[in-house]
Amino acid sequence: MEYLKNQYSERDGVEQPFFAGCFGIFGHGNLAGFGQALQQSPDFRYYLVRNEQAAVHTAVGYAKMKNRLSTFVCTSSIGPGATNMVTAAAGATVNRLPVLLMPGDIFAQRKVAPVLQQFESPFSQDISVNDCFKPVSKYWDRINRPEQLITSLPEVMRVLTSPADTGAVTLCIPQDVQAEAHDFPVEMFEKRVWHIPRPRPDKATMLRAVELISTAKKPMIIAGGGVIYSEAENALKTFVHSTGIPVAETFAGKGSLSYDDPHNLGAAGATGTEGANAISTEADVVIGIGTRYGDFTTASKTAFQNKKVKFININITEFDAHKHSGLALTGDAKVILEELLEKLEAYKVDDSYRKRVAGYNKSWDEKVTLAYQVEDTKVISQAEVIGAVNNFSEAKDVVLCASGSAPGDLHKLWRTRDSKGFHLEYGYSCMGYEISGGLGAKMACPDREIYVILGDGGYLMMPSEIVTSLQEGYKLTIILIDNNGFASIGGLSKSIGSEGFGTKYLYRDNKSGKLEGEQLPVNLAMNAESLGAKVFKTSDIASFNEALEKAKLEEQTTVIHIKTVPERKMAGYGHAWWDVPVAEVSESEAVQKARENYDEQKKNQRYFF
Numbered sequence: 297m298e299y300l301k302n303q304y305s306e307r308d309g310v311e312q313p314f315f316a317g318c319f320g321i322f323g324h325g326n327l328a329g330f331g332q333a334l335q336q337s338p339d340f341r342y343y344l345v346r347n348e349q350a351a352v353h354t355a356v357g358y359a360k361m362k363n364r365l366s367t368f369v370c371t372s373s374i375g376p377g378a379t380n381m382v383t384a385a386a387g388a389t390v391n392r393l394p395v396l397l398m399p400g401d402i403f404a405q406r407k408v409a410p411v412l413q414q415f416e417s418p419f420s421q422d423i424s425v426n427d428c429f430k431p432v433s434k435y436w437d438r439i440n441r442p443e444q445l446i447t448s449l450p451e452v453m454r455v456l457t458s459p460a461d462t463g464a465v466t467l468c469i470p471q472d473v474q475a476e477a478h479d480f481p482v483e484m485f486e487k488r489v490w491h492i493p494r495p496r497p498d499k500a501t502m503l504r505a506v507e508l509i510s511t512a513k514k515p516m517i518i519a520g521g522g523v524i525y526s527e528a529e530n531a532l533k534t535f536v537h538s539t540g541i542p543v544a545e546t547f548a549g550k551g552s553l554s555y556d557d558p559h560n561l562g563a564a565g566a567t568g569t570e571g572a573n574a575i576s577t578e579a580d581v582v583i584g585i586g587t588r589y590g591d592f593t594t595a596s597k598t599a600f601q602n603k604k605v606k607f608i609n610i611n612i613t614e615f616d617a618h619k620h621s622g623l624a625l626t627g628d629a630k631v632i633l634e635e636l637l638e639k640l641e642a643y644k645v646d647d648s649y650r651k652r653v654a655g656y657n658k659s660w661d662e663k664v665t666l667a668y669q670v671e672d673t674k675v676i677s678q679a680e681v682i683g684a685v686n687n688f689s690e691a692k693d694v695v696l697c698a699s700g701s702a703p704g705d706l707h708k709l710w711r712t713r714d715s716k717g718f719h720l721e722y723g724y725s726c727m728g729y730e731i732s733g734g735l736g737a738k739m740a741c742p743d744r745e746i747y748v749i750l751g752d753g754g755y756l757m758m759p760s761e762i763v764t765s766l767q768e769g770y771k772l773t774i775i776l777i778d779n780n781g782f783a784s785i786g787g788l789s790k791s792i793g794s795e796g797f798g799t800k801y802l803y804r805d806n807k808s809g810k811l812e813g814e815q816l817p818v819n820l821a822m823n824a825e826s827l828g829a830k831v832f833k834t835s836d837i838a839s840f841n842e843a844l845e846k847a848k849l850e851e852q853t854t855v856i857h858i859k860t861v862p863e864r865k866m867a868g869y870g871h872a873w874w875d876v877p878v879a880e881v882s883e884s885e886a887v888q889k890a891r892e893n894y895d896e897q898k899k900n901q902r903y904f905f
């Protein structure tokens with residue numbers, strides 16, 4: 297703990313402690329070692345959470361808001377406490393966000409084995425459930441002798457602070473080793489600053505990229521999370537204003553440009569806007585910046601239809617920079633954009649192309665205005681809820697979401713005015729991230745209102761951190777959209793001919809044996825109230841707007857409960873396809889029909905060489 301307390305990060309001259317403290321839940325596997333150390337270090341604050349998975353989401357939400365320059369430690373006991381963290385650890389690594397996991401581990405000494413909660417293996421005594429962290433961690437270590445920490449901890453920090461390699465790092469320390477004494481060298485505990493570099497790419501590759509862009513007639517940029525993590529927003533704006541190259545945004549990259557910038561096409565891919573999807577279909581050069589090219593961004597590899605399309609990928613991670621057989625500009629987005637602009641000062645897209653893009657930006661915003669408009673004052677749609685929150689919130693406030701049908705609608709409809717204002721965990725899209733991740737975002741940015749938007753499914757998965765938010769005095773405004781089940785997956789199921797099977801929160805009907813009975817007597821508003829939240833139950837747009845006003849005045853976590861209809865959804869545009877394979881053989885005619893459509897769509901899918 298003393299070592300971790302003394303680790304700092306620095307980028308562009310701004311320095312901060314790398315760890316803001318430690319989340320955790322104690323059990324026999326960590327209370328006598330880590331617990332004792334934390335008790336002794338009140339300046340390295342310990343936060344009791346309700347679920348170890350939530351702890352990791354909270355750390356990740358924090359790290360995302362801090363552009364990966366700071367995060368938390370998460371400690372658990374051995375066994376179930378540890379494996380509870382695996383899900384969120386995968387989420388951290390998928391989203392390239394740093395978090396240090398310190399699960400306790402089974403006795404190194406082995407004398408008492410099997411200790412309570414030990415998972416035994418008949419073929420090796422060198423296995424514990426902590427081995428489950430290996431595939432989801434960017435660095436993993438088990439400390440069987442105290443002095444191993446001397447060489448392990450610098451590796452932990454190297455990976456966590458590496459913009460290219462960061463993700464979940466797991467350091468397992470057996471419960472007996474945690475309690476051992478050792479004479480560590482004092483130098484180990486001196487302040488250490490980890491300087492976050494802005495690496496520049498290979499010169500020859502840079503020249504090839506400049507050449508390729510110079511010949512492009514219909515270039516476009518796909519802006520991913522890397523733009524924001526690199527703080528390259530201004531460099532991007534200057535670059536696109538000079539060259540006229542339009543920008544479409546991924547979930548993590550939304551907010552790279554202001555929504556009303558005439559070069560902004562808005563959301564890319566499966567949940568993309570009309571303009572983004574029309575331009576990507578024709579684009580001859582695609583410049584991906586800080587994107588992993590997830591299937592939502594590429595519309596499952598159908599978004600880019602120009603036969604001769606070439607990719608240039610600006611990415612800190614070599615692995616991503618090479619995707620789609622791209623010219624790999626491996627390095628930092630900000631400095632690369634600055635250098636590219638110097639070399640492309642004379643390059644401009646045609647005026648007609650620039651105008652066409654500006655037209656898309658404008659016509660899309662008109663669509664957003666329409667979607668925000670209230671159609672029916674009794675049954676409110678999700679788009680209207682999003683509109684109300686967007687209209688009410690300030691530019692610096694944050695909308696935060698992870699799963700369900702809201703992410704797609706938000707991607708399309710949220711008017712992002714501040715690059716940190718759109719916080720979507722859509723790499724792992726983990727139900728349960730919403731409230732816990734929201735808490736992390738609020739801890740990182742206490743001066744911003746955090747609007748957590750989540751469904752009834754997401755809420756039921758993990759409402760627990762409402763309690764932690766109250767305990768620590770961090771206010772969230774939670775918009776709970778209750779539509780009796782999984783609108784998203786229900787809709788997807790219908791689209792493949794399966795009638796929304798198993799996606800509604802209803803009683804089992806005894807006659808049919810199906811989940812088609814009466815509505816369940818679940819009262820989520822009351823549930824939130826019982827956890828200590830201030831709750832506003834709303835039924836129409838007027839009461840919802842009133843609740844937003846009242847919630848703003850609250851100092852503690854507030855839940856605004858609203859019932860919406862699951863059916864009203866935003867349309868898809870152009871190649872807005874998501875590859876979800878439909879059964880090739882089925883007794884259902886609807887499935888057979890869906891399969892026909894699937895086979896048709898599949899023809900648009902491409903490889904890039």
Ligand SMILES: Cc1ncc(C[n+]2csc(CCOP(=O)(O)OP(=O)(O)O)c2C)c(N)n1
Nearest residue numbers: 700701725727751752753754781782783784
């Ligand atoms: C942990 C986890 N399990 C399953 C899924 C698959 N999934 C995605 S959305 C969803 C339903 C979400 O329901 P709800 O929060 O009510 O949102 P709605 O679809 O109604 O908008 C499910 C089951 C997931 N994303 N995360």
Ligand SMILES: [Mg+2]
Nearest residue numbers: 751752781782
């Ligand atoms: Mg729902």
